[in-house]
Amino acid sequence: MADREQLTEWLTATAAGDERAFQQLYGATSSHLYAVLLRILRSPDRAQDALQDAYIRVWQKADTYSPDRGAPLTWLMSIARYRALDLLRRKRPEVAMPEEPDMIATLLEDEQSLSPLEENENQQSLDAIRHCLGTLAPQQRDSVLLAYYEGLTHQELSARMDAPLGTVKSWIRRGLLRLRECLAESSV
Amino acid sequence: MTGSDKNSDLRESSILDAAEYVLGTLDAETRRQVERDMATDAGLSQEVAYWQDRLGVLGLSLEPVEPPDSIWQSIARRTGINTVDAQHEHDRVVSLDQRSAREKSAPEKRSRSRVWQGLAVAASVAAVVMAALLFSNVAADRSQSGQPAYASVLYDKPTGMSWLVTASRQPHKLSVMAMGSYPLPQGKVLRLWLEPENGKVVFLGKWPDSRGEHTLKMPEAVAAKLAHAKRLMVTMEDAGTAPGAGPFKRLMWVSPVARRTG
Structure with a gap:
């Protein structure tokens, strides 16, 4: 994967209408975005639609990216995730890929599951958030991760975790505040 | 409180x-x-x-998954961009006539590009490959020496420029007849590439932009690759740079290579 500086350069060039830079940006980042879209949408067709829509938006809105708003890859990731959430809210897929119930445990505990990250900064950020997620109560942590990776709403989380809606909302909010506090302490 | x-x-x-x-x-x-x-x-x-x-x-903690090539092709179609990668460019070129209206922002984006780049885009967008280059298996070619074994026409619609390409087995050469002069931006050259079925793209030589007959001689090793050619491509690049190595490279025309049947 290209480093942050290179991705920023391509994004800036894309904003100026440089088609080759846009293609290079796509080549360097699409596999990461596609992985997340597959996870959330659980359907290759829908994930591919979302991926297309996301990069169309990148092409149109690249000029709104600014390095002080975060790393290029996480900015791209957000665009893709928002698109996936839009699609998800409209209609749940009728044919879904199989669930992976141990996904959260894997993400938190199995170092081998991590893809090789060539960018140290990303790895440090990931280490920090993994550490901070580990400091949350299990229900707080699970609700945040389920929301992120599966795009679940409060109501869906309530059903999935078999807990009252108010309780789930509280888990999420307390978990996020604790996460914010911990990340600030980690100075990441 | x-x-x-x-x-x-x-x-x-x-x-x-x-x-x-x-x-x-x-x-x-x-x-x-x-x-x-x-x-x-x-x-x-x-x-x-x-x-x-x-x-x-x-x-980023998820294992990356490569999306199908068709996704980039769709993005290129929807944005109306001129893609550099031949894998993607081929499909884009042949589907140009059927392409629906571009995304709203595409013309605006393009207007911000440099003028000569815009010219290249316009030319490429309207480029039509009128006939496939008929490279059959060189080893199986039974045509008489000196007779054209393969022929193709490349046509650039906006300029009306066309090139007639013929190839002979002996000696190993391509003959390119330019039917006019192509308005090449200053400091740019056109270059011809061969993409084999398997392996890396091979540089064949400078593609002519001026009227007249031109000959591209090929080493035997390169000529042998013609037997397994998938497509030919013409790029526009910075003059004075090594082929494919300069900062600018734009795919202009693609010609699929079909097996000769007769």
């Missing part, structure tokens, strides 16, 4: 709105409200950016 407490509550509320907005757990109405507030509240907007950056790395 003290002023300090109020500020703290506001701060906490802003953090949660931003975090849940990024996480995607807000209901539709609250989500829209956060979007409206972001337009006027720089602090909220900054907080959203913070969470996008922090939670965004969670996505």
Whole structure:
């Protein structure tokens, strides 16, 4: 994967209408975005639609990216995730890929599951958030991760975790505040 | 409640709105409200950016999955961009006539490109490959020496420029008859490439932009690759740079290589 500086350069060039830079940006980042879209949408067709829509938006809105708003890859990731959430809210897929119930445990505990990250900064950020997620109560942590990776709403989380809606909302909010506090302490 | 407490509550509320907005757990109405507030509240907007950056790395913990090639082709079609990669460019070129209206922003984007780049894009967009280059298996070719074994015409619609390409087995050469002069931007050259069925793209030589007959001689090793050629490509590149190595390279025309049947 290209480093942050290179991705920023391509994004800036894309904003100026440089088609080759846009293609290079796509080549360097699409596999990461596609992985997340597959996870959330659980359907290759829908994930591919979302991926297309996301990069169309990148092409149109690249000029709104600014390095002080975060790393290029996480900015791209957000665009893709928002698109996936839009699609998800409209209609749940009728044919879904199989669930992976141990996904959260894997993400938190199995170092081998991590893809090789060539960018140290990303790895440090990931280490920090993994550490901070580990400091949350299990229900707080699970609700945040389920929301992120599966795009679940409060109501869906309530059903999935078999807990009252108010309780789930509280888990999420307390978990996020604790996460914010911990990340600030980690100075990441 | 003290002023300090109020500020703290506001701060906490802003953090949660931003975090849940990024996480995607807000209901539709609250989500829209956060979007409206972001337009006027720089602090909220900054907080959203913070969470996008922090939670965004969670996505990087997943094993990357390569999307199908067709996705890039669709993106290229929808944005109307001129893609450089031959794998993608071929399909884009042949589908040009059927292409629907481009995305709204594409013309605006293009107008920001350099003028000569725009010229190249316009030329490429309208380029039509009128006939496939008929490279059959060289070893199986039984045509008489000196007789054209393969022929093709490349046609650039906006300029009316065309090239007639013929190839002979002995000696190993391509003959290119340019039917006019192509308006090449200053400092640029056209280059011809061969893409084999398997393996890397091979540089064949400079593609002529001036009227007349031109000959491209090929080493035997390169000529042998013609037997397994998938397509020919012409790129525009910076003059004075090594083929394919310069900072600028734009695919202009693609000619699929079909097996000769007769």
